[in-house]
Amino acid sequence: MSAPLDASKLTIELTKTPSSPLPKDELVFGKTFTDHMVEVEWSKEEGWGAPKISPRHPLTLDPATVVFHYSFELFEGMKAYLDSKGEVRTFRPNKNMERMNRSAKRAALPEFDGEEFLKIIDQFLLVDKKFIPQGEGYSLYLRPTLIGTSVGLGVSKPDHALLYLIASPVGPYFGPNFKPVSLEATEYAVRAWPKGYGQYKLGANYVSSIEPQTQAAKKGHNQNLWLFGEEGYITEVGAMNVFFVFKNGDKKELVTPPLNGTILPGVTRDSTLQLARTKLSADEWIISEREITIHQVKEKAANGELLEVFGTGTAAIVSPVNNIEFRDEHIKVPTGDKFGPLTENVLEWIKSIQYGETEFDDWSRVAKKL
Numbered sequence: 001m002s003a004p005l006d007a008s009k010l011t012i013e014l015t016k017t018p019s020s021p022l023p024k025d026e027l028v029f030g031k032t033f034t035d036h037m038v039e040v041e042w043s044k045e046e047g048w049g050a051p052k053i054s055p056r057h058p059l060t061l062d063p064a065t066v067v068f069h070y071s072f073e074l075f076e077g078m079k080a081y082l083d084s085k086g087e088v089r090t091f092r093p094n095k096n097m098e099r100m101n102r103s104a105k106r107a108a109l110p111e112f113d114g115e116e117f118l119k120i121i122d123q124f125l126l127v128d129k130k131f132i133p134q135g136e137g138y139s140l141y142l143r144p145t146l147i148g149t150s151v152g153l154g155v156s157k158p159d160h161a162l163l164y165l166i167a168s169p170v171g172p173y174f175g176p177n178f179k180p181v182s183l184e185a186t187e188y189a190v191r192a193w194p195k196g197y198g199q200y201k202l203g204a205n206y207v208s209s210i211e212p213q214t215q216a217a218k219k220g221h222n223q224n225l226w227l228f229g230e231e232g233y234i235t236e237v238g239a240m241n242v243f244f245v246f247k248n249g250d251k252k253e254l255v256t257p258p259l260n261g262t263i264l265p266g267v268t269r270d271s272t273l274q275l276a277r278t279k280l281s282a283d284e285w286i287i288s289e290r291e292i293t294i295h296q297v298k299e300k301a302a303n304g305e306l307l308e309v310f311g312t313g314t315a316a317i318v319s320p321v322n323n324i325e326f327r328d329e330h331i332k333v334p335t336g337d338k339f340g341p342l343t344e345n346v347l348e349w350i351k352s353i354q355y356g357e358t359e360f361d362d363w364s365r366v367a368k369k370l
Contacts, residue, residue: 002047005040005112005163007119007370012127015055024133027171029315030141034128034167038120041149042110044159051120053127056166062151072148072158073203074103077314079139080125080167080367082132083356088125088367090142091354093118095267100144103200108157109146117144121165122367128167136351137172141315173316179337180322181311183225183237184216185294191226191236192262198235199261206239213238223311225294225324228262232294235262240311240319241269244297245342247305253286254342260291268312268350271363275349276342294326301331308340309333318347 015035022032033056040051066072076096081089097114104111121142125132132140144165148158189212191205192198198205209224216224223238234257236242241263246253254276259265277287300306309321320343324331333340339347352358356366 002044003049005048005051005116007051007116007123009050010120010123010370011050011052012123013052013054014127017055021131021133021169024135024138024171027133027138027169029170029173030168032168034131034140034169036124036128037167038124038163038165040112040117040120040163042112042161042163048110048112053120053124059162059164061149064151064153065148066150066152066158067147069153070148070155071202071204072107072109072161073145074100074107074109074201075143075145075203076100076201078142078144079170079314079354080132080142081139081354081356082129082134085356087356088122088129088132089354089356090118090121090125090365090367091350092267092271092363093121093365095270096144099201099265099267100146103202104146106197106200107146107202109148110161112163117163118365119370122365123370124165124167125367126369131167131169133169133171136355137174139170139354141168141170143167170315173319180320180333180335180339181222182220182323183223183321183325184219184221185227185232185324185326186212186216186224187227187232188212189224190228191224193228194261196262199259199264201264205264209239219325221325227294233257234292234294234297236264237311237319237321240313240316241266242311243272243309244292244300244306245308245340246300247307248286251284251286252307252342253288254280255288255290255292257292258289266312266314268314268317271350272312272318272346275346275360279345279349294324297324298326298329298331301333306331306333308335308343310340310343310346312346317350318343
């Protein structure tokens with residue numbers, strides 16, 4: 001019987017050459033890292049090995065390792081925060097573990113006990129706690145990753161894998177020169193398709209978006225608004241989920257596309273929907289998960305019924321949008337260079353939970369020693 005992932009078997013080796021955290025004003029997303037990393041090896045014969053925390057180091061992999069050739073790879077994006085009491089918190093990490101296991105199943109990689117891995121992550125956070133910058137907007141970005149490590153060029157399910165985690169201190173996503181983003185509504189390329197793998201957090205979903213993003217940038221845009229089909233169904237914005245705020249009769253409507261298999265089930269997306277349904281008055285608001293086309297957005301804007309547009313994701317929480325170019329016409333969002341009222345509310349609702357200022361449905365996990 002193959003062994004399950006077991007946090008009680010964790011070993012910790014501390015670095016003999018500790019580094020000092022960078023000043024907060026020098027932090028760049030994903031460019032500097034903490035002193036340690038997590039690794040857990042898996043084999044078909046033995047199952048999960050003993051997890052270890054050790055000094056961060058390069059991985060040694062054979063050139064024929066399957067991750068290089070057939071994209072046996074997936075990852076998650078999470079953050080850890082220091083609250084006002086100096087405790088380390090993560091935001092709904094169980095949702096990341098659930099999604100990571102769904103991705104693993106789709107990528108023919110081994111699944112694992114998410115709670116056991118969270119216990120290991122907690123210990124890692126306590127070891128590298130000094131790298132978590134304190135203050136609003138500051139956090140430690142966590143990158144759990146699972147790769148196939150079998151060696152050979154045959155196309156088959158890997159019989160060896162590596163689960164690992166690295167971390168990078170990050171500052172506020174919205175700096176002093178913040179501006180809402182401009183989008184190109186993209187028809188010539190698609191991010192995902194029905195019955196494909198758009199709903200899984202696989203590296204292949206990201207590499208295929210870079211060239212269209214480069215083309216959008218040449219036209220002065222920050223990101224792509226991904227469309228699908230002749231109808232122009234809206235799916236995602238860049239690597240984020242997308243939300244629209246419309247006038248709908250005597251109410252306002254918050255709309256995001258449904259999880260139909262082409263859209264990543266974002267943790268921030270789900271949090272936004274749950275908080276909106278809890279905090280917004282049903283007498284004034286409609287909260288919808290429904291299909292929406294770029295043509296409908298254009299019509300809403302022409303009728304003065306488009307109020308706000310924003311993306312949601314781990315890095316930014318929310319990212320306001322002020323312009324969408326579609327077939328050489330510009331759909332202007334009336335919030336201009338500012339956060340819309342609901343966009344700003346969502347940002348504040350989620351931040352207050354992340355930093356432990358507000359409790360909501362056990363969404364904030366405090367790291368504790370084993």
